[in-house]
Amino acid sequence: MSREGVTPQSEDFSAWYNELVVRAQLVDRGPVRGTMVIRPYGYRIWELIQADLDGRIKEAGHENACFPMFIPESYLKREAEHVEGFAPELAVVTVAGGKELEEPLIVRPTSETVIGEYMAKWIESHRDLPLLLNQWANVVRWEMRPRMFLRTTEFLWQEGHTAHVDEDDAMRETMWALDAYAGVARELAAIPVVEGEKTPGERFAGAVRTYTIEGMMRDGRALQSGTSHYLGTNFAKAFEIQYQDEEGRLTLAHTTSWGMSTRMIGGVIMTHGDDKGLVLPPRLAPYQVVIVPIGRDELAERTGAAARELGAELKRAGIRVHVDDKRPQLRPGFKFNDWEMRGVPIRLELGPRDLEAGVATLARRLPTVEGQGKETIRLDQAAARLPGILEEFQEFLLRRAEAFRDEHTRTVDSWEAFAEQVSGGWALAFHCGRTECEDEIKADTAATPRCVPLEAPEESGGCIRCDRPSAYGKRVLFGRAY
Amino acid sequence: MSREGVTPQSEDFSAWYNELVVRAQLVDRGPVRGTMVIRPYGYRIWELIQADLDGRIKEAGHENACFPMFIPESYLKREAEHVEGFAPELAVVTVAGGKELEEPLIVRPTSETVIGEYMAKWIESHRDLPLLLNQWANVVRWEMRPRMFLRTTEFLWQEGHTAHVDEDDAMRETMWALDAYAGVARELAAIPVVEGEKTPGERFAGAVRTYTIEGMMRDGRALQSGTSHYLGTNFAKAFEIQYQDEEGRLTLAHTTSWGMSTRMIGGVIMTHGDDKGLVLPPRLAPYQVVIVPIGRDELAERTGAAARELGAELKRAGIRVHVDDKRPQLRPGFKFNDWEMRGVPIRLELGPRDLEAGVATLARRLPTVEGQGKETIRLDQAAARLPGILEEFQEFLLRRAEAFRDEHTRTVDSWEAFAEQVSGGWALAFHCGRTECEDEIKADTAATPRCVPLEAPEESGGCIRCDRPSAYGKRVLFGRAY
Numbered sequence: 001m002s003r004e005g006v007t008p009q010s011e012d013f014s015a016w017y018n019e020l021v022v023r024a025q026l027v028d029r030g031p032v033r034g035t036m037v038i039r040p041y042g043y044r045i046w047e048l049i050q051a052d053l054d055g056r057i058k059e060a061g062h063e064n065a066c067f068p069m070f071i072p073e074s075y076l077k078r079e080a081e082h083v084e085g086f087a088p089e090l091a092v093v094t095v096a097g098g099k100e101l102e103e104p105l106i107v108r109p110t111s112e113t114v115i116g117e118y119m120a121k122w123i124e125s126h127r128d129l130p131l132l133l134n135q136w137a138n139v140v141r142w143e144m145r146p147r148m149f150l151r152t153t154e155f156l157w158q159e160g161h162t163a164h165v166d167e168d169d170a171m172r173e174t175m176w177a178l179d180a181y182a183g184v185a186r187e188l189a190a191i192p193v194v195e196g197e198k199t200p201g202e203r204f205a206g207a208v209r210t211y212t213i214e215g216m217m218r219d220g221r222a223l224q225s226g227t228s229h230y231l232g233t234n235f236a237k238a239f240e241i242q243y244q245d246e247e248g249r250l251t252l253a254h255t256t257s258w259g260m261s262t263r264m265i266g267g268v269i270m271t272h273g274d275d276k277g278l279v280l281p282p283r284l285a286p287y288q289v290v291i292v293p294i295g296r297d298e299l300a301e302r303t304g305a306a307a308r309e310l311g312a313e314l315k316r317a318g319i320r321v322h323v324d325d326k327r328p329q330l331r332p333g334f335k336f337n338d339w340e341m342r343g344v345p346i347r348l349e350l351g352p353r354d355l356e357a358g359v360a361t362l363a364r365r366l367p368t369v370e371g372q373g374k375e376t377i378r379l380d381q382a383a384a385r386l387p388g389i390l391e392e393f394q395e396f397l398l399r400r401a402e403a404f405r406d407e408h409t410r411t412v413d414s415w416e417a418f419a420e421q422v423s424g425g426w427a428l429a430f431h432c433g434r435t436e437c438e439d440e441i442k443a444d445t446a447a448t449p450r451c452v453p454l455e456a457p458e459e460s461g462g463c464i465r466c467d468r469p470s471a472y473g474k475r476v477l478f479g480r481a482y
Numbered sequence: 483m484s485r486e487g488v489t490p491q492s493e494d495f496s497a498w499y500n501e502l503v504v505r506a507q508l509v510d511r512g513p514v515r516g517t518m519v520i521r522p523y524g525y526r527i528w529e530l531i532q533a534d535l536d537g538r539i540k541e542a543g544h545e546n547a548c549f550p551m552f553i554p555e556s557y558l559k560r561e562a563e564h565v566e567g568f569a570p571e572l573a574v575v576t577v578a579g580g581k582e583l584e585e586p587l588i589v590r591p592t593s594e595t596v597i598g599e600y601m602a603k604w605i606e607s608h609r610d611l612p613l614l615l616n617q618w619a620n621v622v623r624w625e626m627r628p629r630m631f632l633r634t635t636e637f638l639w640q641e642g643h644t645a646h647v648d649e650d651d652a653m654r655e656t657m658w659a660l661d662a663y664a665g666v667a668r669e670l671a672a673i674p675v676v677e678g679e680k681t682p683g684e685r686f687a688g689a690v691r692t693y694t695i696e697g698m699m700r701d702g703r704a705l706q707s708g709t710s711h712y713l714g715t716n717f718a719k720a721f722e723i724q725y726q727d728e729e730g731r732l733t734l735a736h737t738t739s740w741g742m743s744t745r746m747i748g749g750v751i752m753t754h755g756d757d758k759g760l761v762l763p764p765r766l767a768p769y770q771v772v773i774v775p776i777g778r779d780e781l782a783e784r785t786g787a788a789a790r791e792l793g794a795e796l797k798r799a800g801i802r803v804h805v806d807d808k809r810p811q812l813r814p815g816f817k818f819n820d821w822e823m824r825g826v827p828i829r830l831e832l833g834p835r836d837l838e839a840g841v842a843t844l845a846r847r848l849p850t851v852e853g854q855g856k857e858t859i860r861l862d863q864a865a866a867r868l869p870g871i872l873e874e875f876q877e878f879l880l881r882r883a884e885a886f887r888d889e890h891t892r893t894v895d896s897w898e899a900f901a902e903q904v905s906g907g908w909a910l911a912f913h914c915g916r917t918e919c920e921d922e923i924k925a926d927t928a929a930t931p932r933c934v935p936l937e938a939p940e941e942s943g944g945c946i947r948c949d950r951p952s953a954y955g956k957r958v959l960f961g962r963a964y
Contacts, residue, residue, distance in 0.1 A: 035552060
């Protein structure tokens, strides 16, 4: 890795990712194995995801709350599958206030148990339902193979937790959350995710049904980018979440939970990035436009002043803009590479000749249908034209990612075709539904069932691996995953 | 405590507070001693504080980031005073991923140490300064005498951490943060805080100078509501935070830190609340206006529909409004008491006769200069008039709290007058500056030096306790504190 650049994506995808996240100042490795320091440039992306998703959550009637992060060990043990799923990943506080604790405290890996306890306390009658809660929080899952943003010991997320009178209402909620996540992925992150249901072997520990959105990264792997769970009455039974129905009968509530995390930032990097570095969708870019004034000494003063003036005007127009006028020791070429590596969608170069002509030179981070190389833009039109140019760039990234995903997804009906396809993309294939069979496929190809896509047509056939009859009435989407 | 009400404030302030925070659905006791569940009604207040304070922080050039909550024990030990101050309050993770850890991990009580480590890494030259960071986070300090919002084992806050070229610049920052906190307290929470410097005995562990804002609660006690610390080069030395100055010399940075927490919610409750319950300042009220439709059966349908229509109109006008139309089983009188207990500033009652006359009955949570009892407001003028009425109410609460504070603050020059004054308010008195003398005053009266007010006039005299010469060139503000 050179000081300026990173290992090209095309050479070593994994090295490219690990170097880029640090070089682009998104993140730094934390002092404790598997933890991360999210730097301002990375945290701003998270804030933009938060603002949008929080708006959707509130608009649909949910309220934010905050539950404690220390959970008594006994709570976790009440739902058998849940504790079994999470036990290997727990961090445990055993000493506090200078003393050994009588009951060890779990640092939350997720909050179904503690929230279940309070739902039981707050819900009395059918009038208290649905109870629609959400929290923005940090959670801890001890990771053996950590990777910045994708799998870290501590990460940030939101977790929705809701309780309903029956399965119908709970399932409506489960699908609402899934659609909200797909909307955030497509509309903000320009990631054309596939929505689908997880097979039993891939379900959340304690769920009856788990739904997922899966994005395709530029190495052909899948990234699970948000999940929504219908929990049935499993947690209601464990925590006695019950209500009096209209006839006065005591009835178990049906609950859901759903989460989206800082993992999404990793998805943005791997969906759009290239050999030069990051490519950020404008709606999630900390800086949508960067202005680089050019010239030395007196000329620098003139172009610098003009750049600041233009920057102020773009800011008033609601554009997130950065003026690169505080690093006189660096050459323009270095700055251009730097901002390309950091993924800024639009760069405006402002040299003395540009200034004389009343223009700036505009460069897109990638050539699009609308604009190939550099072009000039009139300074007095920049504030009016840039919002449209940014929207085109956003749309371009989504279309490009869609085309990539479609090129790398194939319907396969033979084991040979399957094995070849999942080495660099996704395969749509029939599967028998047996977990042992899933395990064999994984052992041979490293591919796992990502989901049964909601939109796949009704079809049946022999399992791609064992030829037993297919189980889901549809093809299953298989791929290697992060 | 009756089912509907709480112990009157005038009877037992402490019982009133403890009952009210739960009854008003702000908070519930957590499952682990000293922790709290912040319910939506309480969390919304925090979100409103956050939105305002985050805007001020960003406007002044700070950027948000996120540092890990697990800190290696060795980090804390690097600054001697710091570890000594926090050691008794630490929660420690000793087991993770199924194994005993080699080095125990501290759950952050505050983040100077871990952020110091990264500042040292990121800062090379004077061009990298000032470095202005902030994070919104949860922190843990084991509490022996927990109290909801005021002292909880886990709480939410923001912590600013900045590095500067010299003391001047760091002190400007320290005072900026103090003023930002005073602004939030006065303008949002209607708490007329006193800004001042802490005496050495009350300083933050590791700081050179600590500044505070102190609010007076309605029992005459003080609540420290935000602190800002000039850390000198203490943490810069411990973590090697240094930069090359313009002449190329390696120089220690000067750092600051500052924090405001969910404790502010407790301050709002105890500054404005009364025997009936909460009184919320409109700028922090989850619901600024509640509309209660009145009438049974067919009448309920008509007034309910009109209430929802009015609610939608007020919402469009930017007012946070709640329509109480989902509890037909409850009487209007019960609802009125309920919303008064929960502190909603303005209640609009909409009965069949009101509706016929095209009006609603408006009731303020407290009589103000502008409005004493109930009055009527025309439905077609409500959206236009209510923002002004809410602003008047906000202003009224601030003036009322100012008058209360001034009535309960006296300049005293004898020990007898001092002891009497601090039993129900604040005393301005000379002090010698010795920590042993502060300790004696505390042992005798339970009062502590809250701060040396920035705005106090220059004066000197004999110590109120020991008659030695006064130390600060000003009087010191003493009071009992939470």
